[in-house]
Amino acid sequence: SDEFFVPALEEMASEKHLNLTMDVAGATLMAAGGSAPELATSIVGTFQESAVGFGTIVGSAVFNVLFVISMVSFLSKEVLQLTWWPLARDSSYYVISLAVLGVFMGVTSRGEIVWWEALILFMMYFGYVILMKYNRKLYTVLTGKEYVDPEDDGDSKEDPTTQRTTPESSDDICAPINNVSRATRAYYTHGRWP
Numbered sequence: 001s002d003e004f005f006v007p008a009l010e011e012m013a014s015e016k017h018l019n020l021t022m023d024v025a026g027a028t029l030m031a032a033g034g035s036a037p038e039l040a041t042s043i044v045g046t047f048q049e050s051a052v053g054f055g056t057i058v059g060s061a062v063f064n065v066l067f068v069i070s071m072v073s074f075l076s077k078e079v080l081q082l083t084w085w086p087l088a089r090d091s092s093y094y095v096i097s098l099a100v101l102g103v104f105m106g107v108t109s110r111g112e113i114v115w116w117e118a119l120i121l122f123m124m125y126f127g128y129v130i131l132m133k134y135n136r137k138l139y140t141v142l143t144g145k146e147y148v149d150p151e152d153d154g155d156s157k158e159d160p161t162t163q164r165t166t167p168e169s170s171d172d173i174c175a176p177i178n179n180v181s182r183a184t185r186a187y188y189t190h191g192r193w194p
Contacts, residue, residue: 027132
């Protein structure tokens with residue numbers, strides 16, 4: 001997938017085509033591409049009146065958050081620069097989404113999703129895409145600092161005098177993950193654990 005999928009999405013999101021920020025591209029193109037098999041399984045399960053559904057979707061999210069992220073960290077040959085913001089932002093939105101889904105499944109229509117509930121859930125996805133569009137502004141409003149993506153390669157048009165948050169800051173809650181990534185990198189480059 002690294003050879004074709006990711007470069008294709010980056011090209012589609014580039015200024016030459018859709019002109020999307022990497023935040024919005026990740027929330028739309030990358031998410032759709034990565035979730036296509038799950039979506040197809042859910043659609044088939046729905047029309048076959050299978051039990052595939054709520055548990056599959058929630059279980060898949062847990063798998064993506066825990067297993068995929070841990071494997072990427074363990075197997076990465078480079079240091080992964082992580083910050084607290086994407087985890088806090090996405091987890092907060094996910095908790096709200098699960099709460100709404102729980103209210104729909106347990107209170108308003110007991111065990112099923114009716115058309116207007118599905119429409120609300122669908123619109124919540126577009127709310128997430130809009131949140132991603134204004135991700136950096138939201139971070140600035142909530143923290144008073146300018147958000148700096150650890151993946152930025154330094155040729156952005158930001159003012160270098162503005163206050164920045166970097167993954168190496170002392171209040172970085174992802175420091176243990178960065179340390180694991182550094183250890184993994186040392187293993188791959190030197191053939192031994194530090």
